[in-house]
Amino acid sequence: MEISDKELETALQDFKNSIHAWSDAAYHRPRTLAAEVRHRSWRVALGWALGCFLVAGTVSGGIFERNHRLELARTAAAQRSADLQRQLHDQQAAKQTDEGLLADVDTDVSREVPSALEPLAQMMNDDETK
């Protein structure tokens, strides 16, 4: 809806008067500089405290995380070493077992001679006895 020039003029006049009233009141208001400074200094102190707390938290968190990872790596390395030793031990035990078994087999096989050579084998045993 279109407004008349008169209405526009009135509105602009009101606007101007309003700003003048506001400006006059603000211009002559009592200053509260000391309180403001104190508020700001508290805000600054609070900001610094919060900042320091965050930095300390971040740093200690980082250190904790690093130590935790180192601990995990150490545990994993010890576990791996123990596994390796166990595997080695098992392998050695198995090897010894295999070697003994083979030796027994060899002895058994060597002792099982055909019946035609039995007298000769007997003689060998007798010689060993002597």
Add this chain to the structure above:
Amino acid sequence: MAAGTALDAMAITTAEDAAAQEFARVVQKHRPQIFRFLLASTRDVDLAETLTQECFLKAHRNWASFRGESSAMTWLMRIAINLQKDHWRNRRMQFWRTTRTNGVDVDEASEWLSSGESSVEQKLLARERVSQVWTAVKSLSERQRTVFLMRYVEEQDLNEIATATGLSEGTVKAHLSRAVARVRLELGGKR
């Protein structure tokens, strides 16, 4: 020779004193007006005070170079406009440093009325009109707002506005026309 030097020194001191007195007169005369313009532009009392201080500090530093080609008020207004521009530019660049603002909203700014309105109804109507004009002013571009406030709050001539803003008179007229059209639309739309 020595007497001549002493006279020169005295003359310089007298000229400096006269300049200082002249500047003090300018401050006394124009400070409320500069403050009002900056308050209307920023809607922030603290910021307007700070910028007013900066404006007169800058004016004091450059007072010797002021040649009086324009009026002192126009010269001061130009400094104020530049300071305001710099402030908003810096604020945009450093938004993370200045998150807090004391600027009041349109409704709060509209609370202020001159004591001319007699009845309650008149006051309410005036407040409504002022609020509508504030809403329109808020939506204007920075340049339109500056031109509008200089014309309708500070009641400056087109020539003075053009000098202070560094625009041509034609451009000032165009900005003013768009600003008034916006205000007219706001006032007409809310009825």
